[in-house]
Amino acid sequence: MVVHKLAPQPGEYSYVFGGREPMISIKPGDIVEVSTEDCFGGRVTSPDRLPSEVVPFNEMNPVSGPIQVEGAEPGDMLAVHFVSIVPARKYAVSCVLPQFGALTGTRETAMLNESLEERVWFYDIDLESWTASFKARNSDYRLQLPLDPMHGTVGVAPAGGEVRLVMTPSTHGGNMDTPEARTGTTLYLPVNVAGAMLSLGDGHARQGEGEVCGTGLESAMNSVIAVDLIKEGAAAWPRLENDDYIMSTGSTRPLEDAYRISQKDLIAWTSDLTGMDMLDSYQLVSQMGLSPAANVCDPNYTMVAKLPKWTLQGAQAYGGAHSRLRKTAEDYSSR
Amino acid sequence: MVVHKLAPQPGEYSYVFGGREPMISIKPGDIVEVSTEDCFGGRVTSPDRLPSEVVPFNEMNPVSGPIQVEGAEPGDMLAVHFVSIVPARKYAVSCVLPQFGALTGTRETAMLNESLEERVWFYDIDLESWTASFKARNSDYRLQLPLDPMHGTVGVAPAGGEVRLVMTPSTHGGNMDTPEARTGTTLYLPVNVAGAMLSLGDGHARQGEGEVCGTGLESAMNSVIAVDLIKEGAAAWPRLENDDYIMSTGSTRPLEDAYRISQKDLIAWTSDLTGMDMLDSYQLVSQMGLSPAANVCDPNYTMVAKLPKWTLQGAQAYGGAHSRLRKTAEDYSSR
Numbered sequence: 102m103v104v105h106k107l108a109p110q111p112g113e114y115s116y117v118f119g120g121r122e123p124m125i126s127i128k129p130g131d132i133v134e135v136s137t138e139d140c141f142g143g144r145v146t147s148p149d150r151l152p153s154e155v156v157p158f159n160e161m162n163p164v165s166g167p168i169q170v171e172g173a174e175p176g177d178m179l180a181v182h183f184v185s186i187v188p189a190r191k192y193a194v195s196c197v198l199p200q201f202g203a204l205t206g207t208r209e210t211a212m213l214n215e216s217l218e219e220r221v222w223f224y225d226i227d228l229e230s231w232t233a234s235f236k237a238r239n240s241d242y243r244l245q246l247p248l249d250p251m252h253g254t255v256g257v258a259p260a261g262g263e264v265r266l267v268m269t270p271s272t273h274g275g276n277m278d279t280p281e282a283r284t285g286t287t288l289y290l291p292v293n294v295a296g297a298m299l300s301l302g303d304g305h306a307r308q309g310e311g312e313v314c315g316t317g318l319e320s321a322m323n324s325v326i327a328v329d330l331i332k333e334g335a336a337a338w339p340r341l342e343n344d345d346y347i348m349s350t351g352s353t354r355p356l357e358d359a360y361r362i363s364q365k366d367l368i369a370w371t372s373d374l375t376g377m378d379m380l381d382s383y384q385l386v387s388q389m390g391l392s393p394a395a396n397v398c399d400p401n402y403t404m405v406a407k408l409p410k411w412t413l414q415g416a417q418a419y420g421g422a423h424s425r426l427r428k429t430a431e432d433y434s435s436r
Numbered sequence: 437m438v439v440h441k442l443a444p445q446p447g448e449y450s451y452v453f454g455g456r457e458p459m460i461s462i463k464p465g466d467i468v469e470v471s472t473e474d475c476f477g478g479r480v481t482s483p484d485r486l487p488s489e490v491v492p493f494n495e496m497n498p499v500s501g502p503i504q505v506e507g508a509e510p511g512d513m514l515a516v517h518f519v520s521i522v523p524a525r526k527y528a529v530s531c532v533l534p535q536f537g538a539l540t541g542t543r544e545t546a547m548l549n550e551s552l553e554e555r556v557w558f559y560d561i562d563l564e565s566w567t568a569s570f571k572a573r574n575s576d577y578r579l580q581l582p583l584d585p586m587h588g589t590v591g592v593a594p595a596g597g598e599v600r601l602v603m604t605p606s607t608h609g610g611n612m613d614t615p616e617a618r619t620g621t622t623l624y625l626p627v628n629v630a631g632a633m634l635s636l637g638d639g640h641a642r643q644g645e646g647e648v649c650g651t652g653l654e655s656a657m658n659s660v661i662a663v664d665l666i667k668e669g670a671a672a673w674p675r676l677e678n679d680d681y682i683m684s685t686g687s688t689r690p691l692e693d694a695y696r697i698s699q700k701d702l703i704a705w706t707s708d709l710t711g712m713d714m715l716d717s718y719q720l721v722s723q724m725g726l727s728p729a730a731n732v733c734d735p736n737y738t739m740v741a742k743l744p745k746w747t748l749q750g751a752q753a754y755g756g757a758h759s760r761l762r763k764t765a766e767d768y769s770s771r
Binding site: 195197203204217218220222235237238239240242244246307308309310311312313314315316317318354355356357360361364365368375376377378380381383384385386387388389390391392393394397402404412414 | 530532538539552553555557570572573574575577579581642643644645646647648649650651652653689690691692695696699700703710711712713715716718719720721722723724725726727728729732737739747749
């Protein structure tokens with residue numbers, strides 16, 4: 102087992118997908134221990150430091166990478182398994198940002214109203230009890246929330262020579278902000294350029310479905326990923342798999358078109374795995390599927406479509422790539 | 437305990453909310469045993485009877501009612517608790533209809549493509565094993581699906597003298613098609629006219645989130661509801677509550693505005709219950725909320741926003757109406 106380390110220093114983070122030289126190069130089957138900054142670049146160090154004053158917009162959401170994967174070529178599917186995602190600091194930060202979030206005017210959803218009050222919430226992170234402390238700012242309401250760490254932003258270099266801001270999810274992955282990207286899950290990303298050029302960041306110690314206020318419990322992370330390559334297996338959009346579900350994603354506006362993309366891909370995937378035609382597969386997904394929102398705040402919105410794996414009667418996605426990566430993760434963890 | 441029966445005969449079903457005389461009148465606290473037809477009015481009796489040929493569009497989705505609730509006035513909230521929902525026939529029907537469903541052109545989402553093939557799936561319903569048999573039409577794929585019965589269409593007379601087709605969900609409830617409207621759940625509907633005029637139908641033996649193909653396992657139902665009234669407690673949109681979650685809904689287009697309605701209402705409700713201001717409540721819902729699609733196929737789409745009740749630290753919605761209705765349901769069931 103080859104284990105790499107990727108720990109960018111200040112100044113080495115990326116704010117785009119595409120157009121960047123790799124920071125490290127790995128082989129399929131390798132493990133990467135990667136540290137990621139929070140979406141504020143670590144600059145929001147107390148509740149009175151407003152993000153809009155201390156973080157330039159174009160330095161929001163830094164990602165670690167790119168990681169070059171040897172042998173990855175356009176038409177392949179990159180499999181990124183989250184072996185572990187652990188908050189790296191004793192706090193996480195959430196906030197309401199000006200002109201951001203689902204329930205206020207934004208650059209893309211233009212309104213004349215004044216921005217909502219910018220407000221920062223500081224959460225104490227306790228790895229021992231695996232909780233984060235919610236403290237209301239304008240009352241005494243307190244609550245311990247269970248941690249459920251995830252990476253909001255994981256993607257590869259886009260197709261066609263495009264360079265995309267880290268804020269925008271699309272076919273290359275990116276800022277999909279789905280809580281499904283948690284420990285134990287495999288994310289499949291369609292490879293667009295030689296080497297795939299994987300980057301990740303935007304850890305959330307936990308986040309609700311839709312990320313309605315625009316931020317999760319933003320947290321620097323110490324993460325471990327296992328990376329594999331599926332030759333010539335590319336779907337058009339990112340997919341996920343955990344022990345219980347296969348999942349498709351769609352990222353665009355309006356939200357119903359993101360929903361449609363995710364559902365159509367899940368139906369096509371189910372058809373591939375079961376041998377059913379598209380309409381029979383449509384029927385099964387219609388009755389057994391789940392469809393949580395991932396984000397309704399980024400420049401593109403993201404929906405997830407989920408199907409329980411037991412309905413596939415033992416069919417294995419990508420020749421059992423998820424199970425193999427689970428095994429790699431166990432081998433790594435039990436070293 | 438007063439128990440009413442409502443068993444409409446052919447010709448007595450309603451196809452609208454509003455503008456109809458009540459079929460029965462009940463008091464808050466009463467129970468109603470209600471039989472409902474399937475969305476095809478029971479006319480699709482074999483897999484080769486195409487719905488478009490045997491069911492006129494304006495006779496789709498019959499509902500039983502209206503039920504007049506004594507003392508209900510505009511500004512109140514009607515609480516409808518699903519005591520039990522049991523399939524009434526040995527089969528349920530699903531289908532792909534011409535110009536209906538999320539993944540094809542429709543009246544509201546106009547496309548030039550030909551319609552998808554109209555196809556009917558017949559499910560055998562087995563109440564003993566509590567399963568429905570999925571049989572692919574174009575292959576040998578077979579699967580037993582667990583039942584999870586729900587009512588797709590439950591609503592009251594709309595405000596402002598409107599009469600709305602049963603197909604369209606809005607502030608009055610109606611065809612929201614959320615799987616959350618299952619046994620053990622309380623649905624809260626804002627009362628718009630004296631007597632509320634509750635109707636329900638469109639039972640699904642089970643249905644995925646979003647009802648992507650446009651139909652669930654359409655089934656006639658023998659259902660039991662317990663009805664209560666919350667005086668002067670009206671929210672603007674339907675809400676739901678089960679033992680674990682409070683839930684808000686929004687029904688409109690585009691889907692992100694349905695999402696916004698549901699989230700804003702859940703945030704306001706959480707603020708009421710916890711005493712937090714709106715931004716602190718926004719923060720809590722952002723981190724702890726779930727947001728499944730309910731339907732992405734009706735003339736208005738529906739999203740659900742869910743918050744785990746443990747985050748409310750014991751605060752009771754509507755003075756504990758859900759718990760009281762649970763008790764009424766137990767009393768009824770143990771007679």
